Amino acid sequence: xxxxxxxxxxxxxxxxxxxxxxxxxxxxxxxxxxxxxxxxxxxxxxxxxxxxxxxxxxxxxxxxxxxxxxxxxxxxxxxxxxxxxxxxxxxxxxxxxxxxxxxxxxxxxxxxxxxxxxxxxxxxxxxxxxxxxxxxxxxxxxxxxxxxxxxxxxxxxxxxxxxxxxxxxxxxxxxxxxxxxxxxxxxxxxxxxxxxxxxxxxxxxxxxxxxxxxxxxxxxxxxxxxxxxxxxxxxxxxxxxxxxxxxxxxxxxxxxxxxxxxxxxxxxxxxxxxxxxxxxxxxxxxxxxxxxxxxxxxxxxxxxxxxxxxxxxxxxxxxxxxxxxxxxxxxxxxxxxxxxxxxxxxxxxxxxxxxxxxxxxxxxxx
Amino acid sequence: xxxxxxxxxxxxxxxxxxxxxxxxxxxxxxxxxxxxxxxxxxxxxxxxxxxxxxxxxxxxxxxxxxxxxxxxxxxxxxxxxxxxxxxxxxxxxxxxxxxxxxxxxxxxxxxxxxxxxxxxxxxxxxxxxxxxxxxxxxxxxxxxxxxxxxxxxxxxxxxxxxxxxxxxxxxxxxxxxxxxxxxxxxxxxxxxxxxxxxxxxxxxxxxxxxxxxxxxxxxxxxxxxxxxxxxxxxxxxxxxxxxxxxxxxxxxxxxxxxxxxxxxxxxxxxxxxxxxxxxxxxxxxxxxxxxxxxxxxxxx
Numbered sequence: 001x002x003x004x005x006x007x008x009x010x011x012x013x014x015x016x017x018x019x020x021x022x023x024x025x026x027x028x029x030x031x032x033x034x035x036x037x038x039x040x041x042x043x044x045x046x047x048x049x050x051x052x053x054x055x056x057x058x059x060x061x062x063x064x065x066x067x068x069x070x071x072x073x074x075x076x077x078x079x080x081x082x083x084x085x086x087x088x089x090x091x092x093x094x095x096x097x098x099x100x101x102x103x104x105x106x107x108x109x110x111x112x113x114x115x116x117x118x119x120x121x122x123x124x125x126x127x128x129x130x131x132x133x134x135x136x137x138x139x140x141x142x143x144x145x146x147x148x149x150x151x152x153x154x155x156x157x158x159x160x161x162x163x164x165x166x167x168x169x170x171x172x173x174x175x176x177x178x179x180x181x182x183x184x185x186x187x188x189x190x191x192x193x194x195x196x197x198x199x200x201x202x203x204x205x206x207x208x209x210x211x212x213x214x215x216x217x218x219x220x221x222x223x224x225x226x227x228x229x230x231x232x233x234x235x236x237x238x239x240x241x242x243x244x245x246x247x248x249x250x251x252x253x254x255x256x257x258x259x260x261x262x263x264x265x266x267x268x269x270x271x272x273x274x275x276x277x278x279x280x281x282x283x284x285x286x287x288x289x290x291x292x293x294x295x296x297x298x299x300x301x302x303x304x305x306x307x308x309x310x311x312x313x314x315x316x317x318x319x320x321x322x323x324x325x326x327x328x329x330x331x332x333x334x335x336x337x338x339x340x341x342x343x344x345x346x347x348x349x350x351x352x353x354x355x356x357x358x359x360x361x362x363x364x365x366x
Numbered sequence: 367x368x369x370x371x372x373x374x375x376x377x378x379x380x381x382x383x384x385x386x387x388x389x390x391x392x393x394x395x396x397x398x399x400x401x402x403x404x405x406x407x408x409x410x411x412x413x414x415x416x417x418x419x420x421x422x423x424x425x426x427x428x429x430x431x432x433x434x435x436x437x438x439x440x441x442x443x444x445x446x447x448x449x450x451x452x453x454x455x456x457x458x459x460x461x462x463x464x465x466x467x468x469x470x471x472x473x474x475x476x477x478x479x480x481x482x483x484x485x486x487x488x489x490x491x492x493x494x495x496x497x498x499x500x501x502x503x504x505x506x507x508x509x510x511x512x513x514x515x516x517x518x519x520x521x522x523x524x525x526x527x528x529x530x531x532x533x534x535x536x537x538x539x540x541x542x543x544x545x546x547x548x549x550x551x552x553x554x555x556x557x558x559x560x561x562x563x564x565x566x567x568x569x570x571x572x573x574x575x576x577x578x579x580x581x582x583x584x585x586x587x588x589x590x591x592x593x594x595x596x597x598x599x600x601x602x603x604x605x606x607x608x609x610x611x612x613x614x615x616x617x618x619x620x621x622x623x624x625x626x627x628x629x630x631x632x633x634x635x636x637x638x639x640x641x642x643x644x645x646x647x648x649x650x651x652x653x654x655x656x657x658x659x660x661x662x663x664x665x666x
Contacts, residue, residue, distance in 0.1 A: 018567070019488055022484075022490075022566075022568070024490055026480045026481060026483060026567075026571075027481045027493075029537065030477050030537040030539075033477070033534070033537035034537055034539060037515060037518060038503050039499075039503070041515050041517060041518045042510070042511070044517045114401060114404065117401065120405075126408075126409055129412045129413050130408070130412055132412065132646075135592055135645050135648075135649045136642045137595070137642070137645070138598065139596075139617050139621070143621045143634050143635060143637070143638035144635065147430075148415060152431060152434065223412070223415075280507060284510075286599060291622055305509040309513075309599075312512075313513075313602075329506070329507060
């Protein structure tokens with residue numbers, strides 16, 4: 001503004017208009033692309049989820065009709081196979097989320113604290129080792145996991161060294177909680193749990209826990225994502241700086257007290273980010289299931305994301321597929337809000353000025 | 367890298383802080399050794415699977431089944447790789463992945479930085495609205511888009527084509543976000559200088575600001591490369607024909623046994639190991655930038 005006086009006449013109002021024009025030119029490719037391939041699709045799928053489109057022709061053509069909430073009610077309250085499958089997929093994914101999110105967060109934090117020790121030698125090596133699984137594709141990792149966890153695979157070999165007879169992981173549909181209950185002699189459902197049901201499957205089935213097959217996927221998720229989240233924690237730990245800790249050391253706080261009362265509270269914003277990204281990611285397991293088990297054995301690795309894909313692309317039930325996707329979306333929003341509420345106050349997200357931290361966050365979202 | 371020669375004021379500040387952070391090194395005490403022990407064990411768990419993977423790909427099938435752990439094959443063989451290239455479309459998949467990755471990466475770097483610059487610096491009506499929409503878009507889970515993306519792509523008539531594979535991936539909201547944040551950290555006085563000299567908005571962006579944003583551009587490049595190379599579900603919903611199969615899709619089909627019978631672990635693990643090499647190379651070349659805060663990759 002201060003320079004305007006010295007400039008030729010065209011720099012007056014024209015300059016502002018030119019800025020306006022340039023702004024829109026700069027932003028338009030992104031707006032166009034995201035609008036076309038994100039916004040329009042979501043609106044279109046919203047329509048499909050309340051229509052009877054069968055995958056033939058355009059979903060916007062006149063022979064496709066509005067069926068209201070029919071697709072949704074069939075999935076949620078129909079009681080048939082659709083409801084059962086959805087209930088099963090929800091159960092499977094719920095155990096996956098409940099196990100993966102806390103474990104990956106704790107492991108990532110542990111790794112970050114260990115490799116952030118200022119006096120540690122070769123920390124570059126350790127960081128690289130822990131982060132490397134994160135750069136490989138989910139397809140490649142799944143291929144590896146199928147090998148490591150097969151009946152006579154590496155994991156079972158190692159277990160046999162300590163005389164444990166490992167299961168045939170990816171073909172074992174037994175629920176881990178059921179197995180544990182079996183150890184204390186409870187092999188069949190108490191009547192109260194066998195009779196009641198929710199979303200088409202009995203309470204006893206809800207209490208099955210993750211299947212052995214799903215547990216292998218749980219371990220895989222922890223293995224591949226802990227490195228990414230470790231980077232976020234490292235960035236946050238560096239922001240804290242050594243002064244705080246030194247002050248606490250002078251006050252005779254021991255290592256655990258320093259961690260519990262100084263480091264941990266200051267990591268809260270990062271913790272928030274990590275848990276949010278973890279929740280979003282774990283609720284949409286797809287690649288691994290597509291590559292590895294296609295929902296088997298006995299549907300115990302079926303997830304809502306895979307179910308949605310399968311309903312639409314393999315069974316041509318597009319309305320149902322889209323409806324499942326939107327229910328999944330609602331679940332993710334719900335869990336994120338609950339988590340926000342639990343971890344409320346000081347919910348400032350990690351310093352996004354740091355491209356590394358943002359990059360790690362972005363990477364983690366995949 | 368080139369950024370150090372074009373040090374911005376911030377970088378000078380970062381450089382100035384560095385010495386105070388480099389402190390005297392005491393040897394680690396007795397607790398230090400347990401730290402190393404824990405770390406070494408963990409590192410072994412993280413690295414071992416990949417070593418086993420590479421070793422297995424050079425084993426015969428019976429040996430892979432009998433001796434899954436051994437890191438040195440008894441009968442060293444490249445049979446798995448020969449079959450991969452002679453009896454599957456692995457080379458074609460690799461080419462497709464390379465084509466898509468190159469175009470998507472170039473496109474993202476250009477479009478994301480244009481948009482990021484506009485959001486950070488240019489005053490125009492609707493800017494805050496665009497920004498809010500961008501954040502909203504980032505919150506939509508990708509899996510929800512599986513079906514709708516297919517619908518739009520087929521409606522536009524670009525289903526099963528390179529256009530349909532590449533164009534929808536050209537912009538990503540997160541990349542715009544990273545660029546915007548970075549551009550905001552560059553002092554505006556530098557652009558004012560250029561504007562006084564009569565440079566237009568694009569000229570200012572292209573020859574003054576973008577070169578200064580090299581660290582962020584590098585970040586976007588690495589992320590886009592990894593992201594599009596590892597992308598699976600977009601290609602599941604946008605393509606059908608075998609000639610457009612990319613590595614992730616091809617290997618996923620190979621692994622799930624859609625193309626063949628039997629376990630064929632050396633073949634599958636070889637396929638997975640080969641597809642990991644490009645991202646691994648990018649990772650090891652740029653790992654200082656990814657991993658190390660003091661390398662100048664981080665502003666602030």
